[in-house]
Amino acid sequence: MNTATPLLSCPPPDSHLIRQTAVPPALLTVANLNVERHGAKLLQQVSLALAGGERLAILGPNGAGKSTLLKCLSGEIGDYRGHMEFGRQPLQHLSSSQRAQRIAVMPQHTDMLFPFRVHEVVAIGRTPFADEQTSLEWQRQAMQLTECWHLRDRRYPGLSGGEQQRVQLARVLVQIWQALDQPQRNNPDRSHLLLLDECTSALDPAHQHSIMNAVNRFAAAGVGVIAVMHDIALAASWADKVLILKQGKVAYLGGREGLNDPRLLALAYDLPADLARRYANSNQLWCQ
């Protein structure tokens, strides 16, 4: 697959960076990120910038490197080339516990055989601060926000997939709940980042949108949000910015209105032209 199709001409990432970062200070900058595994190039020259409060959706076909990018940001992949800066310091300078106090990550799915109650699972989110007992109010609010407060005394393994996903999201949100309590929009040393890996895959449309609204509360408080998504329509309705990856390269980085362009969708996903047009049309509705 080395004879990659020429990707759609879009504004070069660098000029885009400059335009965006001129106004608010960048919360996160990624410059020329490369990851290789067993000779395969999983990410090539990926660059992006995110300001506090911005919502970025990462799209792309299977195997495009979406999860790899998220793993670099969450610290699971350490052997990358390139530079990542978070809150004005290199990302790898954060210790693992410092990172956990400021970056929360929602994995694709979490299964567990042990019969924890829902409120106990949510309390595990406060592990980086060791304040499970004194943050009970935050835990309650997190469960209410993700609509699982009524499940609080149920055993986690007995829940449905969608319910488990909402509980996990409450656990992830409570990890950075301090960002809501003391918004730090202008202080990069106290900024927070929320990384979501297909966090709504098991949810019905109503729950999908209410969960994304919950996430928006964090964005409104200045938290940078990056979500890997499969649902193009959800991305079109939710994101401020969209990054499309294809074969490890940036195929598009810009506003969500790019999703209205059938040529971009056809190229990024190798979609037949008529399907791409239908997706683009429906995205146009979502973008309004």
Add this chain to the structure above:
Amino acid sequence: MSLSRPANDSLRRAGVWLLLCSGLLAMVLTALCWGPVKISAAQVFSAIAGLLQAQPLDGANDWIIRELRLPRVLLALLIGAGLAVAGVLTQGVFRNPLADPGLIGVASGAALAAVAVIVLSDSWLLHWASLTGPLALPLAAFAGGLLVTWLMYRLGTWRGETQVAMLLLAGVAINVLTGAATGVLTYLADDQQLRSMTFWSMGSLAWGRWPEVAALSGLILLPLLLCLRYGRALNAMLLGEQVAGHLGLDVQACKRWLLAAAALMVGAGVAVAGVIGFIGLVVPHLLRLLVGPDHRLLLPMSALAGGLLLLLADTLARNLIAPQDLPVGLLMALIGGPLFLSMLLHQVRGRMG
């Protein structure tokens, strides 16, 4: 799937604490009084008072309490606590309530190493025996247990996820292999070694004296007390290694240290008492039913309940066919086997339906 309120939970936890502590005291007293020779509680107290004030022995009953029953009671408490906590640790690290150190072969690995030391200490392992002296057996058992733990970890874990079927099947294979190797060593052993080995391989506390208690209190209590600080980390690890990493834990370091601690506690117990199975399975399972899976409670409670269960089993084993001493390992297997089977069915059927 009960729906009790958290307030109910904390009441229940307090109840379990009370039950464990009072049960432990009552059981210790019963174990000291009850035996082929009946000894009154008053005499037991005076014997212990005499021991604490370092008075010379006073009569046969005093000797029975101070030199036979008391060290055996302490040994049961130590080994039971170590086995139960080791069970909690392996189950937490492997993220499965069936991962008992006995079932996955850790105990039989430790036993094989210990048998090798017994049989070969005056031939192949002469250097080892002279190098390590009285610690030859516990250290060898620890090394054997650690080796099997590491092997099981490599075999049963794929991309950070532990496959429990693989873990248990590999445990069967390891148990067969170590059993065969132990058989070969048995064949090589002389009469004297043979008699000690047979009894020991069934699991018994009959040889517990003060030197064993002294050795074990360091080898078991130290890792046990250090483990208590890892309750929060184990809770996070139950959500998966990836999530534990996102929560700021150094997962690899935690895993290595917790598994080594489990192997040390199992190995030390095996070195003195032989293979006593199922404590690491039964105790955490029952406690999870009573108080839930929170490791900050489960670890200390398992230590108490493990000691209590082994003391109860050993007291029964001592008295059921007195003056004969029934190997307590056999008794535990009779209780634990059916329970394991029911847990296995529950998990497999739960997965499928």
